[in-house]
Amino acid sequence: MVTSSAPGKVYLFGEHAVVYGEPAVPCAIERRARVTAERRGDDKLRVNATDLTLDGFTVEYDGDATGTPDVDVAEPLLEEGMGYVNEAVEQARDAADAPDAGFDVTIESAIPLGAGLGSSAAVVIAAIDAATRELGVELDAAEIADRAYRVEYEVQDGQASRADTFCSAMGGAVRVEGDDCRRIEDVPNLPFVVGYDGGSGDTGALVAGVRDLREEYDFAADTVAAIGDVVRRGEQALAAGDLEELGELMDFNHGLLSALGVSSRTLDAMVWAAREGDALGAKLTGAGGGGCIVALDPDDGTETALRYTQGCESVFRAELDTEGVRVEP
Numbered sequence: 001m002v003t004s005s006a007p008g009k010v011y012l013f014g015e016h017a018v019v020y021g022e023p024a025v026p027c028a029i030e031r032r033a034r035v036t037a038e039r040r041g042d043d044k045l046r047v048n049a050t051d052l053t054l055d056g057f058t059v060e061y062d063g064d065a066t067g068t069p070d071v072d073v074a075e076p077l078l079e080e081g082m083g084y085v086n087e088a089v090e091q092a093r094d095a096a097d098a099p100d101a102g103f104d105v106t107i108e109s110a111i112p113l114g115a116g117l118g119s120s121a122a123v124v125i126a127a128i129d130a131a132t133r134e135l136g137v138e139l140d141a142a143e144i145a146d147r148a149y150r151v152e153y154e155v156q157d158g159q160a161s162r163a164d165t166f167c168s169a170m171g172g173a174v175r176v177e178g179d180d181c182r183r184i185e186d187v188p189n190l191p192f193v194v195g196y197d198g199g200s201g202d203t204g205a206l207v208a209g210v211r212d213l214r215e216e217y218d219f220a221a222d223t224v225a226a227i228g229d230v231v232r233r234g235e236q237a238l239a240a241g242d243l244e245e246l247g248e249l250m251d252f253n254h255g256l257l258s259a260l261g262v263s264s265r266t267l268d269a270m271v272w273a274a275r276e277g278d279a280l281g282a283k284l285t286g287a288g289g290g291g292c293i294v295a296l297d298p299d300d301g302t303e304t305a306l307r308y309t310q311g312c313e314s315v316f317r318a319e320l321d322t323e324g325v326r327v328e329p
C-alpha cells in the first residue's frame with residue numbers, strides 16, 4: 001500500500017492563454033490531494049473518493065472500466081469523477097508494464113473540486129505516483145507530470161496545457177510555455193489570499209468558449225496574446241520582487257479573462273472586494289466560471305473584506321508549497 005500526495009495551485013498569471021502557447025505562471029499551494037493505491041488480487045479498480053463533493057462514493061470497475069458502479073449516483077457525475085482516476089491508473093499500468101494490475105484507490109483531498117485550484121491535476125499526479133510505486137516502479141517528477149498531462153488532455157477532450165500538472169508535480173512557482181516547463185527559482189514571498197464562492201466551473205466548456213471567441217474575433221485572439229504580454233511583464237516583476245507591479249498586472253490579467261467571458265458575477269464581486277480591501281491585485285484563478293479568486297495582500301484587509309462579501313463562502317491564506325509530489329508515511 002502506498003500513499004502519495006500532490007499540491008493544488010493558483011495562477012499568478014496566464015490561465016487559458018497557456019492553452020494557445022502563451023506562457024503562464026502557476027504556483028503550488030499548501031493544499032494537497034492524498035491518494036492511496038493498494039494492489040488487488042484481480043484486475044479490478046475500486047475507487048473510494050471520501051470527500052468528493054458528491055458526498056463521497058465508491059465505484060468498482062473491471063479491467064476495461066465498463067463495470068457497474070455499486071452506488072446510486074447520477075451517471076454523468078460518476079463518469080466525471082472516475083475519468084481522471086481511471087486514466088491515471090492506465091498510465092501507471094503502462095509505466096510499470098502491468099496491464100492487468102488491479103487497485104483499491106482511496107482519495108482524500110483538501111482541494112475544492114472544479115474551483116480553479118487544480119484538483120484534477122493534484123489527484124492525477126498523486127494517483128500515478130502511488131500506483132506506480134505500488135507496482136515497484138519509481139518515476140521521476142518530470143515523467144509523472146508528462147503522463148498526468150496526457151490524462152488531462154484525454155479527459156478535457158484534447159484541450160489542456162501542461163501548466164497544472166507540471167506545477168503539481170514539481171511544486172513551487174513554475175513557468176510553462178507550450179512544452180517548455182521549468183521551475184522558477186528565488187521567488188519572493190507571495191502573500192496569497194484565496195476567496196472561494198463554493199461553486200465550480202466546467203473546465204472543458206470554458207476552454208471551448210475561449211477557443212470559439214478566438215476563432216470568431218481577431219480582437220479575442222489579440223486578448224489572448226495580450227495575456228501573454230502581461231505574463232512576460234509579470235515574470236520581470238517577479239524576478240525583481242516587485243509585489244506592487246505584480247498586483248497591478250494581476251488586475252489587468254483579470255480584466256482580460258473577464259473580456260474572454262470566463263469570469264462570473266461572484267468572481268467579479270470577490271475580485272472587487274479584494275481590491276477595496278487594499279489587495280495589491282486580484283484575479284480569478286484557473287478555468288473560471290465560478291470557484292476561486294486569488295489576491296495578493298501582506299495585510300489582513302483582503303481577508304476581512306472577503307469575509308463580508310456576499311457570495312464568498314470561505315477565505316484562506318495560501319502559502320507557496322515548494323514541494324511537489326511526495327510519498328506520505
Ligand SMILES: Nc1ncnc2c1ncn2[C@@H]1O[C@H](COP(=O)(O)OP(=O)(O)OP(=O)(O)O)[C@@H](O)[C@H]1O
Pocket residue numbers: 049051052080081082083084107108109112113114115116117118119120121123164201202203204285286287288
Ligand atoms: N477528491 C477528488 N476525488 C475524486 N476526483 C476528484 C477529486 N478532486 C477532483 N477530482 C476530479 O477532478 C475534476 C475537477 O477537475 P477540473 O479540471 O474541472 O477542476 P479543477 O482542476 O479543480 O480546477 P482548474 O482545472 O480550473 O484548476 C472532478 O470532476 C473529478 O473528476
Ligand SMILES: C[C@@](O)(CCO)CC(=O)[O-]
Pocket residue numbers: 014015016017018019116118159160161162163164203207286287
Ligand atoms: C484553463 C486552463 O488554462 C487552466 C485550468 O486550471 C486549462 C489548461 O491549462 O489546461
Ligand SMILES: [Mg+2]
Pocket residue numbers: 118119120121164203
Ligand atoms: Mg483541472
